[in-house]
Amino acid sequence: MSTAEEWSNKSAIDFYYQNRHEVSDLYPSEKIFLPRVLFPGAKVLDVGCASGGFFNIMRTFEPQIDYTGIDLSDKAVELAVERYPEANFIVTKGFGLPFDDNAFDIVHCTSVFNNEPNYQGMLEEMYRVTNRFVLVDIRLLKGIGKQLESVYNIQFNGKEVEATVPYVVNDADEVANFILQLKPGPKALHGAGYFHQVAKEAETPDREVCMAVLLIQKGVHDGGQAKLHLEDLPIAFSISESQPG
Ligand SMILES: C[S@@+](CC[C@H](N)C(=O)[O-])C[C@H]1O[C@@H](n2cnc3c(N)ncnc32)[C@H](O)[C@@H]1O
Numbered sequence: 001m002s003t004a005e006e007w008s009n010k011s012a013i014d015f016y017y018q019n020r021h022e023v024s025d026l027y028p029s030e031k032i033f034l035p036r037v038l039f040p041g042a043k044v045l046d047v048g049c050a051s052g053g054f055f056n057i058m059r060t061f062e063p064q065i066d067y068t069g070i071d072l073s074d075k076a077v078e079l080a081v082e083r084y085p086e087a088n089f090i091v092t093k094g095f096g097l098p099f100d101d102n103a104f105d106i107v108h109c110t111s112v113f114n115n116e117p118n119y120q121g122m123l124e125e126m127y128r129v130t131n132r133f134v135l136v137d138i139r140l141l142k143g144i145g146k147q148l149e150s151v152y153n154i155q156f157n158g159k160e161v162e163a164t165v166p167y168v169v170n171d172a173d174e175v176a177n178f179i180l181q182l183k184p185g186p187k188a189l190h191g192a193g194y195f196h197q198v199a200k201e202a203e204t205p206d207r208e209v210c211m212a213v214l215l216i217q218k219g220v221h222d223g224g225q226a227k228l229h230l231e232d233l234p235i236a237f238s239i240s241e242s243q244p245g
Contacts, residue, residue: 004091006163008075011156013051017079021053023060029137030110032192033215037106037133038062045070045104047094047126048112052080055087058108068104070094094122102131113138115165117149120178127182127218134216139209140172140193142235147171150204167202169209172235179216180226180239188217188227195234210235 007013019025026034038044038058042065046054049069058065068088071077080089092098094112107126113119113136126134141148152167179189193212198204212233230237 004073006154006165007050007071007073009154009162011162012154013073013076013079015156016050016053016076020050021056023057025053026057027211029193029211029213032213033135033190034058034108035061037135037215038065039105040064041066042105043103044068045099045107045126045129047107047109047122049080049089050076052084052087052089054108054110055080055084070097095125097125097129099129101128103129105131106133106135109134109136111137113170114168115152117147117166117168119168119170123179124182127216130218132218134218135213136216137211137213138175139169139198140175140212140233140235141169141206141209142172144169144171146174148204148206150202152199153201153203155201167198167204169204169206172210173238175214176230176237177240179214182216184218184220185224186216186226187219188229190215190217190229192232193234
């Protein structure tokens with residue numbers, strides 16, 4: 001996994017502080033589901049919140065949210081607390097979340113799984129603590145069979161490499177099937193996204209990957225099978241037959 005040390009470098013902290021706090025800073029894929037899932041009074045958990053910019057983005061869409069951001073970097077969280085004293089921020093890792101089951105309406109996590117080989121461990125926890133939605137982004141390729149892990153150079157100042165973290169692309173079918181076996185079985189899985197060039201900081205053999213955003217709706221679907229809405233992704237999924245109810 002990534003560590004606090006790697007994400008507490010000045011260039012990364014400055015980049016997220018300056019470039020990821022306004023709606024206009026969002027990537028196109030990030031604008032698809034977020035404004036639709038927020039609602040007045042929603043309890044939101046933002047995993048990997050860095051210096052808290054998504055609090056400002058989310059409250060622009062919906063001013064009445066009860067936001068908690070977590071990050072493993074204490075430096076990033078210090079800045080978040082200073083910048084947005086009206087929100088809650090906690091230093092903690094995305095594995096073993098210090099919250100009760102079903103504590104949040106929306107669990108959001110963006111630009112984290114692309115550097116996290118154990119996305120499954122984080123996703124299970126995020127699903128446990130939500131009562132309604134989990135919204136994540138993830139890099140996908142079809143038919144790779146296993147996760148591809150290469151290197152991402154943290155170098156936001158354009159000069160020297162300050163740290164390296166994994167760069168992770170996942171197999172599309174593995175991800176969809178992993179999500180569908182979460183307990184209780186998801187009610188629905190929505191996906192959207194597009195193929196796009198990977199960041200120049202990523203040392204990877206594939207120059208284009210599918211930048212996918214997945215919205216998982218928790219709760220058992222009446223018929224026992226999750227409703228799938230994956231047709232907006234440029235990938236055809238092979239879903240295993242034995243989805244639990
Ligand atoms: C690439 S930044 C993304 C920041 C923000 N979500 C955004 O999209 O602008 C990744 C952040 O996630 C944090 N992070 C990575 N793995 C984490 C984990 N397992 N638990 C909590 N935070 C994590 C890092 O410390 C870093 O601040």
